Amino acid sequence: MDRDAAYLASVLGIGFCEPMLLPEAGLSASESTGSFESDSMTKQKSESAIPEKLAERFAARYGGEARVFCAPGRVNLIGEHTDYNDGLVLPAAIDSYIWIAVGLREDEVLEVCSENLQQEAQISLNERNPRAKKKWSDYVQGVAVMLHAAGIHLRGANLLIHSGLPSGAGLSSSAALEVSSALALLAISGQSLEPLEIAKLCRRAENDFVGTRCGIMDQFAACLGRAGHALLLDCRSLEYRALPLPPNLTMVICNTMVKHEHAGGGYNTRRAECEEGVRLLQRKLPGIKALRDVSLPELEAHQRDLPDSVYRRCRHVVTENTRVLSTVTALRDGDLTALGKNLAASHRSLRDDFEVSCHELDVMVELALRSDGVLGARMTGGGFGGCTINLVHTERVNAFCESVSTGYQQATGKIPDIYVSKAGAGAAEIVQR
Numbered sequence: 393m394d395r396d397a398a399y400l401a402s403v404l405g406i407g408f409c410e411p412m413l414l415p416e417a418g419l420s421a422s423e424s425t426g427s428f429e430s431d432s433m434t435k436q437k438s439e440s441a442i443p444e445k446l447a448e449r450f451a452a453r454y455g456g457e458a459r460v461f462c463a464p465g466r467v468n469l470i471g472e473h474t475d476y477n478d479g480l481v482l483p484a485a486i487d488s489y490i491w492i493a494v495g496l497r498e499d500e501v502l503e504v505c506s507e508n509l510q511q512e513a514q515i516s517l518n519e520r521n522p523r524a525k526k527k528w529s530d531y532v533q534g535v536a537v538m539l540h541a542a543g544i545h546l547r548g549a550n551l552l553i554h555s556g557l558p559s560g561a562g563l564s565s566s567a568a569l570e571v572s573s574a575l576a577l578l579a580i581s582g583q584s585l586e587p588l589e590i591a592k593l594c595r596r597a598e599n600d601f602v603g604t605r606c607g608i609m610d611q612f613a614a615c616l617g618r619a620g621h622a623l624l625l626d627c628r629s630l631e632y633r634a635l636p637l638p639p640n641l642t643m644v645i646c647n648t649m650v651k652h653e654h655a656g657g658g659y660n661t662r663r664a665e666c667e668e669g670v671r672l673l674q675r676k677l678p679g680i681k682a683l684r685d686v687s688l689p690e691l692e693a694h695q696r697d698l699p700d701s702v703y704r705r706c707r708h709v710v711t712e713n714t715r716v717l718s719t720v721t722a723l724r725d726g727d728l729t730a731l732g733k734n735l736a737a738s739h740r741s742l743r744d745d746f747e748v749s750c751h752e753l754d755v756m757v758e759l760a761l762r763s764d765g766v767l768g769a770r771m772t773g774g775g776f777g778g779c780t781i782n783l784v785h786t787e788r789v790n791a792f793c794e795s796v797s798t799g800y801q802q803a804t805g806k807i808p809d810i811y812v813s814k815a816g817a818g819a820a821e822i823v824q825r
């Protein structure tokens with residue numbers, strides 16, 4: 393056990409990795425927390441009818457009965473850009489999902505149809521040397537390719553896809569699409585894999601087929617989310633533990649409506665800068681394998697050996713790992729002030745050192761921190777646009793949403809979507825009752 397895991401074991405007073413419940417089949421449909429009645433909230437409430445209606449539309453389009461699967465999006469409470477540095481993360485699955493109705497077909501083809509985009513694509517399971525086509529269907533094909541590479545024989549299938557997650561908003565719609573596709577393709581082919589294996593396989597699909605060099609956090613949260621809990625994950629050992637969220641706190645997710653694009657963009661550049669930092673630091677600290685292994689005093693001692701931007705990328709990762717540990721302690725102790733300070737410090741570090749924030753995210757966080765009832769606010773996900781996560785006293789959620797929404801419109805001219813979410817369960821088959 394390394395020093396962080398030992399520290400975690402001591403702060404939690406227990407062994408680090410407690411077996412977690414597998415996601416339950418027959419997940420009940422989402423229900424919103426709080427009573428802020430935005431359009432997006434009304435949309436969330438209507439999600440309970442989605443599986444049945446999706447199966448009906450599947451039958452009308454393809455004929456026959458469908459099985460329905462869903463996988464959630466995620467927010468990350470803290471631990472940003474640490475996963476691909478072997479570090480610590482603290483995400484939670486949210487109660488918005490991608491849904492897939494799936495049924496067998498006779499040939500060796502996957503026909504995938506996105507209801508939201510009103511687009512379909514055909515993927516041959518016999519394609520030699522398949523390559524990404526820079527389309528949304530790459531996520532499904534990447535999963536099929538990785539399942540095949542894992543020795544799993546897939547059968548041809550029709551997949552009708554409905555998304556309740558905004559794309560490019562930093563809520564992991566791509567991981568939700570990968571994971572729901574994996575569940576659907578495995579089940580229809582009479583196969584199964586453990587949730588953690590599905591998360592690893594879907595990450596490979598995104599890294600090696602789609603081309604985003606992401607870490608494992610998003611796929612992990614989509615597979616192993618647990619209602620009412622955040623997931624503390626050690627991205628090196630893949631040990632994890634579910635931590636209960638305080639019952640009087642609500643997660644409010646504010647969408648700046650600025651879309652990010654990860655594949656090949658600034659995200660991969662940041663990862664390369666972190667790797668460059670490790671490479672240069674290894675000359676002085678030969679024992680390190682990743683930024684996870686570097687302490688702040690060690691990094692500071694070697695500041696002159698690194699270009700300034702690389703030094704600041706490394707400083708973000710090193711200090712963010714410490715903030716995750718401090719947030720775990722704050723959650724355990726019910727220290728909401730410390731929790732809020734960690735979130736605010738994380739945002740500043742992502743803005744100034746890692747440089748993945750943007751004007752709109754900074755405005756959204758500033759507005760949140762000036763609102764009543766907020767405990768902490770920061771950008772969440774890869775950045776360059778997307779959403780903020782705000783932890784808000786449950787009885788103040790309405791006022792918080794109204795104040796941030798109004799202020800953001802005045803400051804930017806953009807109307808934000810605001811989602812009030814419970815921490816939800818991971819991917820599952822929906823059992824039609």
Ligand code: GAF
Nearest residue numbers: 472473606607608609773774
């Ligand atoms: C994106 C990636 F997919 C994750 O792996 C993670 O690196 C995150 O950005 C930043 O913490 O969501």
